[in-house]
Amino acid sequence: MDVVDARLNRILTAAAEAPSVLNTQPWQVAVEGSTIMLRADRSRQLRHSDPHGREMFISCGAFLFNARTAARRESLTAVATVLPDPDDELLVAQVVLEPGDDPSADELELSVAIGHRVTARVPFEDEPVRTDVLVTIQRAADHEGASLRTIQPTDPARAQVLELVRRAEALAAEDMAGRDEEAAWTATVPGRDDGIPLDRLGRAPTNPGAPVRRFHESVGREPFEEGSTLAVLSTPGDSARDWVTAGQALEHALLVAAGHFVDASFATTVLENPTTRHDLRLALGLGGYPQMLLRLGKVAPPEHAPRRTLGTPVS
Numbered sequence: 200m201d202v203v204d205a206r207l208n209r210i211l212t213a214a215a216e217a218p219s220v221l222n223t224q225p226w227q228v229a230v231e232g233s234t235i236m237l238r239a240d241r242s243r244q245l246r247h248s249d250p251h252g253r254e255m256f257i258s259c260g261a262f263l264f265n266a267r268t269a270a271r272r273e274s275l276t277a278v279a280t281v282l283p284d285p286d287d288e289l290l291v292a293q294v295v296l297e298p299g300d301d302p303s304a305d306e307l308e309l310s311v312a313i314g315h316r317v318t319a320r321v322p323f324e325d326e327p328v329r330t331d332v333l334v335t336i337q338r339a340a341d342h343e344g345a346s347l348r349t350i351q352p353t354d355p356a357r358a359q360v361l362e363l364v365r366r367a368e369a370l371a372a373e374d375m376a377g378r379d380e381e382a383a384w385t386a387t388v389p390g391r392d393d394g395i396p397l398d399r400l401g402r403a404p405t406n407p408g409a410p411v412r413r414f415h416e417s418v419g420r421e422p423f424e425e426g427s428t429l430a431v432l433s434t435p436g437d438s439a440r441d442w443v444t445a446g447q448a449l450e451h452a453l454l455v456a457a458g459h460f461v462d463a464s465f466a467t468t469v470l471e472n473p474t475t476r477h478d479l480r481l482a483l484g485l486g487g488y489p490q491m492l493l494r495l496g497k498v499a500p501p502e503h504a505p506r507r508t509l510g511t512p513v514s
Contacts, residue, residue, distance in 0.1 A: 210269040210275075210296075211235070213265050213266070214266035217450055218449075220255070222384065225259065227240045233295060234294065235277075237292045240255075241289065245380055247376050247377050247380045254471075259446060260446015261446040261447065263294070263443065264446065264451055268309050271310065272307060274301050275296045276296070276299035277297075278295045279293070280292060280294075308458055309458070311458075312457040318504065319462040319494075320395075324496055325426045326426045326496070326497075327426055333430075335459065336456050336459075337349070337452075339448070340448040340452045343451050344435075344444045345449075346432070348433065348483055349429070350429035351428055364475075367468045371471075371472070391505060392508065393505060393506075395504055427496040430495055431492050432448060434490055435486075436487070441490070445490035461497065464493065467492070470490070470491065476489060
């Protein structure tokens with residue numbers, strides 16, 4: 200492996216650490232010289248809960264941001280063109296790696312955070328995130344063209360948001376097709392390098408309004424904290440391009456959060472239901488479209504979910 204190949208391998212390995220819905224890792228990569236072609240992988244799309252591919256494109260956007268960030272660590276600049284071919288809706292981005300300046304301290308810090316960022320699936324410490332840290336996280340999302348609306352414990356809209364989460368989870372619990380799809384990605388299979396192993400799911404909280412995806416096959420329950428910070432990531436529009444933007448903004452915010460030792464958990468069910476997604480937008484008075492609901496806080500170091508290795512064939 201020559202130097203160029205080694206750098207590219209490190210970039211793609213870091214990119215694959217991106218979060219994805221149910222750890223589906225719905226991306227394909229082709230490399231031609233110094234150009235990376237990032238494609239969405241329909242075979243890994245959640246056809247029932249994500250029929251339009253919104254979460255699939257958000258996941259690919261997070262992959263793209265990691266690739267951009269990892270490239271800077273290698274003193275390269277990733278020039279990305281999002282959705283470059285109007286006739287190929289699955290071609291998420293064309294990324295050309297060009298020589299660049301040495302990375303700044305902030306760029307290095309972001310790249311290091313890629314290896315530390317982990318999705319939390321257990322209750323957090325029962326306290327909100329500091330305001331100054333939240334402002335820094337919000338600026339990261341803003342930098343990528345999205346907005347992050349925080350919902351602190353004292354926010355009047357919090358009760359409405361939790362009620363919508365509860366409603367969406369109750370409806371999802373009755374949807375057998377959705378439960379079967381979820382089960383397919385949370386099965387215990389020896390050597391599996393995707394999905395979420397059952398031992399990483401944690402316990403379902405006792406609070407029925409807990410803003411965290413509740414895996415319906417989880418065993419045991421734990422109290423849910425009342426003081427954690429919630430946040431809704433939104434974009435001006437609701438097209439595939441906006442979804443890729445949301446993914447890049449999400450990962451930028453998550454890496455900045457990780458640099459401040461703040462963890463995140465996702466509550467996607469409320470946004471997978473068109474009715475509760477619409478109601479969430481109204482409850483928060485959002486000018487844009489909600490793309491992700493997060494819970495931010497601190498937790499004992501969680502384990503990383505498995506990742507597909509480079510060169511894994513796509514079925």
